[in-house]
Amino acid sequence: MKDGAVDPKQKAILKAAWNAFAAYGFRKTSMDDIARGASxxxxxxxxxxxxxxxxxxSLAQxxxxxxxxxVRxxxxxxxPVAEILADAxxxxxxxIKEAMLTSPHGLELIDTGNVIAADIAEDGEARLTEIYADWLQREAKVGRVTLTAPAQDMAAMFTTALKGFKQVGEYEAFRSHVDHFAALSAAGLTARSAC
Incomplete structure (x- = not known):
């Protein structure tokens, strides 16, 4: 969360909520736990x-x-393209991904998000896809990448794959998948014809 965008009480509540959800899971966390954590x-x-x-x-938003x-x-x-993609x-x-995947309740929190905040996730994924598509189009215009499909489709592949990686269950595995996917994506985008 960006500090300037959140009122201090709200920030304290969200931080306390996140800590309680990570420690106890969503189902076992009570409003009392959150209030106590937020003092x-x-x-x-x-x-x-x-x-x-x-x-x-609110946490999902x-x-x-x-x-x-x-990402922007x-x-x-x-x-280099591989470095940019890996960082993005x-x-x-x-x-939050690291915190989720290192929490014993991480998969429960991911599942909870898929139910309680599905509309927020859908909108967020669409926003991320648009950012990647804009970047791909800019990079293609200057010749740094070659598009083998429409930029929007390729960007959707990025966000869909990254969304799926959170199901791996461990943060180290998630990072490994992300690093390999970035290298693979960059190699595909920057490969030149051998004609």
Whole structure:
């Protein structure tokens, strides 16, 4: 979460919620756990959020807002294509991906997100796809990459594959998949015809 974009009380609530979800899982976390972690009363917590589903949706929204900004910055760098993609793919996961995959409740949190915040995830994935498509088109125009399909389709392959990697269950495996996928994608995008 970007510090300037969130009111301090809301930031404290979201941080406490994330810590509770990671420690106890979504189902076992109570509003009391979140209020205690945010150093406020449960009635004060309800002034900001209706329930823990509402809090979880806010966490999902902040994750995608941050991921969009981080990926946009990674793709604006001047570096080899493989390096740019590796950085963007890691930034798309963000620190929350590491926290999820190192939590004993990570897969439950991923499943919860797929149910409670499916609309937020769909919108976030579409925003990320658009950013990758714009980057691919810019890079193709200057001859740094070769598109073998429409940029939008190739960008959708990036986001779909990265979304699937979170199911691997361990952060080290996730990072390995991301690194290999970036190298493979860059090799395909920069391969030149041997004619």
């Amino acid at each position: 406020m009363s449960r009635p004060a917590l309800y002034l900001h959020y209706r329930n823990k589903e509402d809090i979880f949706r 902040f994750y995608y807002d941050d991921a969009v900004e981080e 910055q990674a793709l604006s760098r001047d570096a 793919f890691v930034k798309q996961g963000g620190s």
